[in-house]
Amino acid sequence: MTTEHAPSIPALAISDLTVAYHETPVLWDISLTVPAGSITGVVGPNGAGKSTLIKTIMGIVPPAGGEIRLFGGLSGKERRRVGYVPQRASVDWDFPATVLDVVLMGCYGRLGWFRRPRRGDLERAREALETLGITNLEHRPISELSGGQQQRTFLARALLQDADLYLMDEPFQGVDATTERAIAGVMRRMQGEGKTLVVVHHNLETVETYFDSLIMLNVRLIAQGPVAEVFTEQSLRATYGGGFP
Amino acid sequence: MTVFYNGLYHGIYTSIVTVIEMLTALLMVLIGFLPAAVAEPFSYLFMQRALMTSLVVGTVCGVLSCFVVLKRWALLGDAISHAVLPGVALAYLAGIPVIVGAFLSGALTSLGIGFVQRNTSIKEDSAMGLMFTAAFALGVVIISRIATSTHLMHVLFGNVLGVDMPMLATTFTAGFIALVLVFFFYKEFVLYAFDAVHASAIGLSTTAIHYGLMLLLTLTIVTSLETVGVILVVAMLIVPGATASLLTRHLPSMIAISVAVGVTSATVGLYLSFVMNVASGGTIVLVGFCLFVVAALVAPAGPLRSWLRRARTAPGVPA
Ligand SMILES: Nc1ncnc2c1ncn2[C@@H]1O[C@H](COP(=O)(O)OP(=O)(O)OP(=O)(O)O)[C@@H](O)[C@H]1O
Numbered sequence: 001m002t003t004e005h006a007p008s009i010p011a012l013a014i015s016d017l018t019v020a021y022h023e024t025p026v027l028w029d030i031s032l033t034v035p036a037g038s039i040t041g042v043v044g045p046n047g048a049g050k051s052t053l054i055k056t057i058m059g060i061v062p063p064a065g066g067e068i069r070l071f072g073g074l075s076g077k078e079r080r081r082v083g084y085v086p087q088r089a090s091v092d093w094d095f096p097a098t099v100l101d102v103v104l105m106g107c108y109g110r111l112g113w114f115r116r117p118r119r120g121d122l123e124r125a126r127e128a129l130e131t132l133g134i135t136n137l138e139h140r141p142i143s144e145l146s147g148g149q150q151q152r153t154f155l156a157r158a159l160l161q162d163a164d165l166y167l168m169d170e171p172f173q174g175v176d177a178t179t180e181r182a183i184a185g186v187m188r189r190m191q192g193e194g195k196t197l198v199v200v201h202h203n204l205e206t207v208e209t210y211f212d213s214l215i216m217l218n219v220r221l222i223a224q225g226p227v228a229e230v231f232t233e234q235s236l237r238a239t240y241g242g243g244f245p
Numbered sequence: 246m247t248v249f250y251n252g253l254y255h256g257i258y259t260s261i262v263t264v265i266e267m268l269t270a271l272l273m274v275l276i277g278f279l280p281a282a283v284a285e286p287f288s289y290l291f292m293q294r295a296l297m298t299s300l301v302v303g304t305v306c307g308v309l310s311c312f313v314v315l316k317r318w319a320l321l322g323d324a325i326s327h328a329v330l331p332g333v334a335l336a337y338l339a340g341i342p343v344i345v346g347a348f349l350s351g352a353l354t355s356l357g358i359g360f361v362q363r364n365t366s367i368k369e370d371s372a373m374g375l376m377f378t379a380a381f382a383l384g385v386v387i388i389s390r391i392a393t394s395t396h397l398m399h400v401l402f403g404n405v406l407g408v409d410m411p412m413l414a415t416t417f418t419a420g421f422i423a424l425v426l427v428f429f430f431y432k433e434f435v436l437y438a439f440d441a442v443h444a445s446a447i448g449l450s451t452t453a454i455h456y457g458l459m460l461l462l463t464l465t466i467v468t469s470l471e472t473v474g475v476i477l478v479v480a481m482l483i484v485p486g487a488t489a490s491l492l493t494r495h496l497p498s499m500i501a502i503s504v505a506v507g508v509t510s511a512t513v514g515l516y517l518s519f520v521m522n523v524a525s526g527g528t529i530v531l532v533g534f535c536l537f538v539v540a541a542l543v544a545p546a547g548p549l550r551s552w553l554r555r556a557r558t559a560p561g562v563p564a
């Protein structure tokens with residue numbers, strides 16, 4: 001199997017996507033493409049539908065209409081090549097598991113039913129812990145982690161998943177400057193390995209530092225493209241409304 | 246053909262009984278080491294069967310209890326346990342094994358809960374309350390048509406002292422199946438309990454895991470029917486796991502402690518109910534509850550430890 005693709009095939013192509021939990025759509029007529037090998041930011045105010053967009057791509061929330069192509073394919077098969085890093089608050093951190101247990105969950109998809117992680121998986125999990133700088137936390141119960149350590153654990157799990165496209169929901173939320181630098185470093189490293197990253201982000205000051213390409217969202221798509229082209233005051237005002245200074 | 250199936254059934258039954266008898270003999274050797282006063286009640290055959298049943302129920306409930314507590318399924322456990330009643334009553338009328346009817350009606354109700362939840366705007370807890378009270382009511386109505394209700398009293402409140410060999414064989418088989426299933430699907434169940442979204446993101450069918458776990462819960466409840474009964478079984482599904490979760494943050498240890506609590510409450514409860522001549526189901530649950538209270542007091546976050554800590558760090562007597 002090869003992970004190489006003709007550069008013309010985008011990692012993600014969405015056309016006319018509409019999503020509604022109840023009657024009112026929370027995403028309306030979204031069409032966008034994410035170039036393979038890019039780090040793409042997703043910005044927009046609270047409730048803009050950023051998490052919903054990611055969950056719809058993952059098949060967790062069913063769309064009301066539209067089409068999602070992953071690596072050019074429409075079937076659920078390509079979803080195996082997509083890794084998902086959820087918002088930190090989405091799981092119960094009181095669960096009786098160690099950091100290593102959680103990281104190993106990253107390889108469960110590859111293992112399939114019945115099979116248990118083996119020595120090779122364990123080695124890869126330790127490598128991922130090292131990459132994220134949390135080797136010393138290997139046997140720590142997850143209930144005793146700080147917010148930044150939780151985020152690093154989630155990222156280590158994602159590394160183990162060995163996906164080609166990663167969807168990350170606010171990986172920088174509530175972490176300190178050191179952790180933020182560490183996470184940004186890991187992202188760049190993943191990009192260097194040919195991965196595509198889609199990252200939901202809140203801090204507008206760091207958009208230009210972290211991302212090549214940007215999706216600006218507020219129920220409807222406001223703008224998308226290279227950061228240098230779309231990250232303008234006009235599109236910011238359109239995304240964040242009158243509240244934006 | 247019928248002859249063949251009867252023969253097959255008989256063969257399987259006989260081998261299960263042989264296994265049970267061997268295990269019982271082994272257990273009796275161990276009991277021989279206990280003081281005579283404690284060991285004496287177990288010289289009765291019905292007490293030996295009751296002890297075996299308690300061990301199976303304590304173990305299976307102990308394991309499942311961890312998943313119930315972690316997945317916050319206490320209410321679901323309660324729902325399914327009530328929902329087995331119409332199946333029990335109908336099976337009794339039709340003359341088929343009670344355990345089969347119980348499993349079918351429990352399973353049907355769990356599917357019904359899922360259906361209401363998916364296809365209406367009703368929330369999960371209301372969907373459960375709706376379905377299980379309806380099933381329980383149906384059970385009550387059917388029972389009121391049955392004259393001799395002593396047997397059904399035993400289904401409601403359990404009567405481990407009255408377990409006969411066919412019942413023990415069924416409990417044993419159901420319990421064994423439940424444990425084997427947990428063993429094979431352990432990874433999936435743990436992942437589903439911790440992060441269901443991740444499970445579906447990596448391509449595991451969460452619907453399959455969800456209903457699988459529900460059916461397993463039903464199987465466990467059915468296993469425990471003869472021991473603690475419909476009304477109290479939910480205690481066996483909550484108390485061991487809740488007690489264990491107070492004491493450890495490590496899942497394998499949690500399961501081990503939970504099994505220990507389940508087995509201890511079932512066997513000690515059985516013994517006490519015999520010597521004090523009181524209801525077995527209630528005694529078992531009360532022993533479990535006492536274990537929980539002790540664990541809550543001595544737990545790392547419990548009042549005893551924090552009192553000790555405060556005593557130690559309190560300003561000392563001036564030198
Ligand atoms: N499970 C749900 N059921 C019903 N409505 C929901 C659900 N999840 C989200 N919504 C609604 O959909 C809209 C978009 O929510 P979403 O979580 O996608 O926003 P977001 O952009 O990720 O916001 P934030 O920045 O706060 O994380 C919101 O109006 C929210 O109330």
Ligand SMILES: [Mg+2]
Binds near residue numbers: 050051052
């Ligand atoms: Mg969000």
